[in-house]
Amino acid sequence: MxxxxxxxxxxxxxxxxxxxxxxxxxxxxxxxxxxxxxxxxxxxxxxxxxxxxxxxxxPLEGGVPLKAYAAWSSDSEERRTSASGGIAVEIYKYALKCGCSTVGAAFGNNFQVYLKISDELDSIKGFKNSKYVFSSTNSLFQEMNTCLKAGGKIAVIALPCQIAAIKKIFCRYLDNLLLVDLVCHGVTPTAYLTQHIKSIEQKKGDKAISVFFRDPAYSTDTFTFTLYNVKGNCFYAKRTANRDSYQVGYHRMISYRENCYHCQFAKQYRISDLTISDYKGLGKYAPSGISDNRHVSCILINTDKGRDFVDCLIKQGNIVAEERPVHEPIDGDAQLRYPSQKSLARKIFERRMKLCDGNFERAMFPIIYMVSFQRFLYRINNILKRIILKILKIFRCNK
Ligand SMILES: Cc1cc2nc3c(=O)[nH]c(=O)nc-3n(C[C@H](O)[C@H](O)[C@H](O)COP(=O)(O)OP(=O)(O)OC[C@H]3O[C@@H](n4cnc5c(N)ncnc54)[C@H](O)[C@@H]3O)c2cc1C
Ligand code: SF4
Ligand code: SF4
Ligand code: SF4
Known part of the structure; x- marks a missing residue:
């Protein structure tokens, strides 16, 4: 077999x-x-x-989204502490209010991320914000099975490949499930995260008890990777631009699991009731009343069930939403059209991982400088292009 x-x-x-x-x-x-x-x-x-x-x-067949919204939580604190607009937390809160259980990703021991089921409002805090690393389903399916068999309803927010697994396992219980997937560009194996944290701990002489990939203390839209010690003090904070090897590997699409470069879910046809993501390309295809597009999520409505749920969130005032042309977010986010592409840096990473016996930090060391240099050349190229265009414009005006 x-x-x-x-x-x-x-x-x-x-x-x-x-x-x-x-x-x-x-x-x-x-x-x-x-x-x-x-x-x-x-x-x-x-x-x-x-x-x-x-x-x-x-594989499952997906459907084209029926509607798209630019949206955010009406609660400014939830919005500030969520990855983008705080839509996930509002889905959870409303689901709990309706008597449903919830499923989300939370940290367990040693920075492992697990999908967990919960009926507690308090657990939702742990689900909030993006963990840019592989998450394990561990005992989730057994627990979901117990809940669904007893007639329970569950609102699940997870990665598209996890939603697909849930949909296939629990195909008999779809009426009792609200399935929400994230737009996803990939996950990094947990071992790279733990190696990275260990190497920082050694350099800094401190011990991390929590990690953020988009720390709200630095505004989540700056994608700052931070580590906190037991006293709650932040002893490490770096972004991709500051050459944090984990963030460079993640955001430059270098260090994902192999399957993420062949992802069958990176397309506009969705298998979930709702899809949520950061809104990209807001205002490109129709004027928008939203002046600040930071902390704004995109919600794609994929089924009638999803539409009814979001209508309730809007009517109850839990979220603020502006309807957008469906093709706007699809055009704005490559991950709604095709999977992450393997760059030259990824190919070098693959070779270096073999050379370095699976040591992530050593494998990434020259790559972070190479990527920085590529970005530098890219910026210079853009500046030169703009200068040439300006000169041509002046030249044409003078003619
Ligand atoms: C691995 C990953 C890749 C992503 N890639 C993109 C992308 O390419 N483009 C884009 O626009 N948005 C992407 N997102 C989604 C984005 O980061 C936000 O989560 C999304 O905009 C929703 O924000 P929010 O404020 O509503 O909720 P958030 O506070 O971000 O919460 C979102 C939900 O994500 C779940 N979650 C967090 N980490 C994981 C994980 N490792 N595994 C499973 N579930 C998890 C939580 O349980 C929570 O329910 C990605 C998210 C993840 C986790
Ligand atoms: S489900 Fe288990 S027993 Fe059945 S074919 Fe697969 S491995 Fe074999
Ligand atoms: S994707 Fe991998 S883990 Fe999931 S069912 Fe298929 S073989 Fe098993
Ligand atoms: S990129 Fe695709 S395969 Fe990889 S974690 Fe995301 S949904 Fe799953």
Missing amino acids: KLASKETCTGCNACAYICPKKCISFKNDETYDIAYPVIDETQCINCGKCQKVCPALS
Whole structure:
């Protein structure tokens, strides 16, 4: 029995969950420290359930979004402390009010991120803000199964590949699920994050107990990576432009899992009820009343269920929303059209990871300078282009 290849396996865990013989386990790939499922052939009864449930081997069909909104939470503090407009937290709060459970990504031990189920308003704080790293489904499917079997309803916000797994496993319970996916450009293996944090701890002589990828203290739109110690003091804060190796690897699309470069969900056809993201390209296709486009989310309405839910959020005053032409955010965000592309830097990274025996920091060291230099050349090129255009304009006016 064959499972998805390394090019397509998202590590969603659906196959291991569904296997009646529990003979699928995860083993780490030697170079990249990424876990892939492996079948114990001596136990396998060839039932084919793992292949049937796998979103990579038997993909779902998506639908074109019906509507698009530029939107944000009416609560300014929720908006400030969320990654973009604070739409996720408003979805959770309203879902809880309606008696639903919620699923989101929160940190566990040693900076591992897990998808968790919760009925507590307090847990939602842990779900807020983007964790730009692989998140594990761990015991989620068992817990969701218990909840759904008992007649419970669940609002899930997760990455598209995780939503696909949930949709395939719980296809009988779709009426009781509100599925919200994020626009996603990739995830980095957890090992790179833990190696990065360890190397900073060694340099700074401090110990991190929490990490932010978009720290609200520095405004989430600056994408500042920060580490805090047990006293709550920030002892490290760097952005991509300041050459933080993790942020460079992540935001320059260098250090993702292999499958993210072949992502089947990076398109306008959505498999969820709602899709949320940072709004990019606001005002490009129609005038907008929004003057400051920072902390503004995009909501794509993909199904009637999704539309009804968002209508309630708007009517109750939980969010502020402006309807936009559907093609505006699709045109604005490449991830709604095609997956992250492998750059020269990524190819060098692949080679260096092998050379450096999977040491992320060492592999990234020359690449961060190379990427900085590329950005410098790119900026110079743009400045030169603008100067030439201005000269041509003056020249034409004088004619
Ligand atoms: C890995 C990743 C890649 C992304 N890529 C893009 C992109 O290319 N373009 C774009 O416009 N937006 C992207 N986003 C979405 C963006 O960062 C915001 O999350 C989104 O705009 C919603 O913001 P918010 O303020 O409503 O909610 P937020 O406060 O950001 O909360 C959003 C939700 O994301 C969930 N979440 C956070 N981290 C993870 C994770 N690792 N795995 C699963 N779920 C997680 C949380 O549980 C929460 O429910 C990405 C998010 C993630 C996690
Ligand atoms: S074919 Fe059936 S028994 Fe074998 S690994 Fe897949 S799910 Fe498990
Ligand atoms: S079900 Fe998920 S973890 Fe299993 S092979 Fe498919 S993509 Fe990989
Ligand atoms: S890029 Fe695609 S495959 Fe990778 S984490 Fe995001 S949704 Fe999953």
